[in-house]
Amino acid sequence: MAQRDLGNRSVSVKDVATEAGVSLGTVSNVLNRPDRVSAATRERVVAAMTRLGFVRNESARQLRAGSSRTLAYVLLDHGNPFFTDVSEGIDLAAEQAGLTLVLCNSRQLGHRERAHLEMLEQRRVQGILITPVDPDSPTLLEVAERGTPVVIVDRTPTTPLLCSVAVDDVHGGRLAVEHLIDRGHTRVAFIGGPARIGQVRDRWRGAELAWQQAGLDPADLVRIDTESLTAADGNEAGARLVGIPSARRPTAAFCANDLVALGLLQHAVGTGVKVPDDLAIVGYDDIDYAAVSAVPLTSVRQPRQELGRTAASLIVEEAHDPMHTHRQVQFEPELVARASTLGIH
């Protein structure tokens, strides 16, 4: 039942060797090549280990080995269920590759992101997956240049100097609006912002493309800008939408994400606007709460787990294959139609 001394030094292989009455080399063999040790002594050594509470020192091992057996994912905001699923995908792939995943939360703060990157480099992790604050930040390239593989997740850098996996948001926007057009809508609102965010821009572009292709009047695709992408913004956008004279009011809204859509839905339910009869709603992301809201939400789903899995395999490939060349992988999103555009049948 003894363990780490009061003196705070932890139990080393030497201590184990002494306790078991064997040499240091034998202890090492028990740990790394148990087959080379007779069953009897192996048991003696293992017993000594548990008796002393021996815990391998990963630092010492790594110092020799050169690199660790862990991957890291630095995410923007782990309160966002989207990233939760992405990291689950990473986790599954990592587990298969015999690697452990640790998560770091940048909370959208550049300085925290940098601090985490520095820490992970110093730890010599096998690779860093990251959804960065800024996908074009030079810091990411520098980390990669210094030797730690980096893969960008859910963002596409403008220059392809790193691996990245992302989803085609232009196509997603197109799917959403095509669906609304199919349902007979000829006046549609796009709700989201700010416009400088790549995601918002792309989804809007997709909406425009679908609109043009259907030959509809560009004036009937109304854009309602929001400050950010929260439910509060969506709720407030609902008020603005209702303010439009009914002759010109959109009969459907495509929201840049599900939170905005949920806020809009809340406003509609609260003011007696019928969904989808008076107003059809499409969200984006298909978070879990989209399916359990007052009116189940039609949404554009991204292959979140697969995003993560793919990112993880790219990292593993990059870490092992010296001939690796960087790739930009893009997935296609998928529309999930629910009552908020279909009604109850």
Add this chain to the structure above:
Amino acid sequence: MAQRDLGNRSVSVKDVATEAGVSLGTVSNVLNRPDRVSAATRERVVAAMTRLGFVRNESARQLRAGSSRTLAYVLLDHGNPFFTDVSEGIDLAAEQAGLTLVLCNSRQLGHRERAHLEMLEQRRVQGILITPVDPDSPTLLEVAERGTPVVIVDRTPTTPLLCSVAVDDVHGGRLAVEHLIDRGHTRVAFIGGPARIGQVRDRWRGAELAWQQAGLDPADLVRIDTESLTAADGNEAGARLVGIPSARRPTAAFCANDLVALGLLQHAVGTGVKVPDDLAIVGYDDIDYAAVSAVPLTSVRQPRQELGRTAASLIVEEAHDPMHTHRQVQFEPELVARASTLGIH
């Protein structure tokens, strides 16, 4: 622009020393006691570092130092927004203490939990915060005995051999039902399960206590059991609730968590049951989505961030103070009243 060799060995302090034309000790001083180095040589050394792409090797540093500057939080399910907020609290406290936080997701699997614990012990992290699969698992004690401080988060072990922080769920259940009684309800349903979960049991007990204390008929506090605590379960419970003859049907429901409450709310909205007029609803956890649902949800809020912050300080205390004695900290929850019990005013 040179960096890590093709040979894969990373740049060491020695390389930097050679490049800068100084001794190894000086490089170390630049890193750890920059004031002891003249400005001129310091600059030369720093220049050499960036030129070579030097990254401190944390393993080597730690090997000397004995322990690392990181905390770990092993959580049950990082898809659950509750844990997200808890870990944000931990993160804030860790940042203040100059520690980095890494998160590990056990996904409720004992074997993953054990693997993570082992990995973290081997890394000699400063401390492990954990919401365990089983708060009475001997593994946790063993880890603590071997020298890594462990604090249990959001669970209370039956024997107080470790520090823990949790929330008083009995009191939470009482608050919920007292609120409903105050609003004039005399027939109430408790929806949740399975009963063996500590959390569910305590919340139910609190409900019973409030009921008794008000002198109401025990038969009018109806228990509706669910298989788990998902929105689907809540939705289905709604169907069962409606099945009760209207003379005896509860006019209010207290759900064991917010997901269940959201599912119930969805069922109500879908079937034209007016909330709160026909059915008042109280949830538990006060997740963000509780406030933005069709009818904003009254819920019992736990001090999630504070839970995390406190857990982190307990760990820090334990790591530094050899005279530390284990403590069980319990927080009080708070009722947040919204439209689902109050109506719109």
Add this chain to the structure above:
DNA sequence: TTGTACGCGTTATCAT
């Protein structure tokens, strides 16, 4: 500023 012992697990060598 410099030189060097130190921390600890891994691996290899030679001997038993």
Add this chain to the structure above:
DNA sequence: ATGATAACGCGTACAA
């Protein structure tokens, strides 16, 4: 099969 021993990896601290 096991023992004894040393070299290695790299940053840190301290005496010189």
